Amino acid sequence: MHISLSCLSKPILHGYFRSSCSWRVRIAFALKGIEFDQVPVNLIKDGGQQLTDQYKQLNPMQQVPAVHIDGIILSQSLAVIQYLEETRPGPRLLPADPVKRAQVRMVSDIIASGIQPLQNLCVLQKIGAEKAQWAQHFIQRGFEALEPILKETAGKYCIGDEISMADICLVPQVYNADRFKVDVDQFPTIKRLNQTLMELDAFKVSHPSCQPDTPADMRA
Amino acid sequence: MHISLSCLSKPILHGYFRSSCSWRVRIAFALKGIEFDQVPVNLIKDGGQQLTDQYKQLNPMQQVPAVHIDGIILSQSLAVIQYLEETRPGPRLLPADPVKRAQVRMVSDIIASGIQPLQNLCVLQKIGAEKAQWAQHFIQRGFEALEPILKETAGKYCIGDEISMADICLVPQVYNADRFKVDVDQFPTIKRLNQTLMELDAFKVSHPSCQPDTPADMRA
Structure with a gap:
């Protein structure tokens, strides 16, 4: 069986401390008990680090968060949260009913x-x-x-x-x-x-x- | 077994012909082959029918669509579409993977x-x-x-x-x-x-x- 290295590593959250959408993802990781790494993207410094060509590759919307997980890049916090819900154990983030x-x-x-x-x-x-x-x-x-x-x-x-x-x-x-x-x-x-x-x-x-x-x- | 009458009736879409969020819900109903009734909410006429007290009861955001289905009122088109996905048969609207x-x-x-x-x-x-x-x-x-x-x-x-x-x-x-x-x-x-x-x-x-x-x- 082939397991890519990226699947074995911790998810990486590209976010900003004060971004509410980044915070949503941090809460979901914490509720599920998932360890993750953070790469800060300063939305103010240098005219906005989310506007660099490098970040645009991660999220063409040039917004945070972007999450590197299981070998893919996901943006949009609710898509990330529901992906965690559907692939990770731990407390449910959506009810059964x-x-x-x-x-x-x-x-x-x-x-x-x-x-x-x-x-x-x-x-x-x-x-x-x-x-x-x-x-x-x-x-x-x-x-x-x-x-x-x-x-x-x-x-x-x-x-x-x-x-x-x-x-x-x-x-x-x-x-x-x-x-x-x-x-x-x-x-x-x-x-x-x-x-x-x-x-x-x-x-x-x-x-x-x-x-x-x-x-x-x-x-x- | 008790089945409430509302569960037996067709869903009602409160929407507007040109609203893109109303159209999303109409597409989902059509793809799933679900019959539904439409109640027009004219966003322009009378200063905007979505602003009436009566409509505000249906959707406090005073936006379309609002859907009356299975005895509840749902607003937010993606919540409606995913509710249809999780409760109705027919072609999948989200993939399995x-x-x-x-x-x-x-x-x-x-x-x-x-x-x-x-x-x-x-x-x-x-x-x-x-x-x-x-x-x-x-x-x-x-x-x-x-x-x-x-x-x-x-x-x-x-x-x-x-x-x-x-x-x-x-x-x-x-x-x-x-x-x-x-x-x-x-x-x-x-x-x-x-x-x-x-x-x-x-x-x-x-x-x-x-x-x-x-x-x-x-x-x-």
Whole structure:
């Protein structure tokens, strides 16, 4: 049997400490107990290291994260997380019940397609001077939709009492909301879920404040 | 055994003829051979029917589509499509191989998170006068990334020779590219895949030009 060397090595996460999509992948690795290496891609330094020809080979979208795993390169955090789910043992990141799985994907996509893309770096750079208000507007709008949905679906976590991909998406988005000064007190369900989740080791060890590339003045 | 009436009735798609995310769901229904009813939500008329309190109950994001199926309401087209995949028989919309499944989700999410959200109606309305150039910029940028990825992954269709969710996302995005005057001739793989897919009945019957709510002057 031929096993390529790349399948035996640890996955490599090309990411950035403060990128919410990189954080999602770090949480998934932590929840599954998978060891991985990190290669920092500084989105600000040198005009943005994600724009180099070298990085463009990894992810033509010129965004983080990109994950080297099992001999392939995957971008798009939810594709990475669901690949881990379908190939790795450990705690489930999607529930067994099809309705709950659909709700997990719905909540994940409200964040990953409905909120985060609008406050992505390449978008804010194009907006220019008004970027803080722009990001605030779309996070506020998204959380106003998410709150009543989570009020229906949540138990201890976003969908019932099992941690899932939806929780993996929620916490980094709340971090972004704080960053852009959206008052999360307006959204009691979101706030309560975030507090509960931030008690967990997988969310703590993956936090932007304690990554290899976190600058000294932003360390916890 | 108790079977609720809602499980016996046809799914209802609340959508709009020209919405690319509604079209994705129509393609999935067609590929799976699932009969469904359509309730038009006119995004322009009356200042936008998606903004009514009644519609907000269905989808707090105030976007289409929302699908009433098996007694629940689902929004987010990829969550709906994967729910159909996991609960309905018929042709697979995701391949069996985990690497290919991941590539399908990666391509789907490049479109659903990386391109489409930036040319969504609520974003273009906020951009105002520059909206056509804005949409063009982000579709162009997205297709420049998608082309080399699809060149690697494509066979007859986006990922190998099996139709998948990635194809369901690609065709409506090419339609949007045409609408915003992005020259698809720049992207030979995207162009070739779109032409091949548009030969198929499931893509034809679901096309924006022939829906119940297509205005007379836009009918094929």
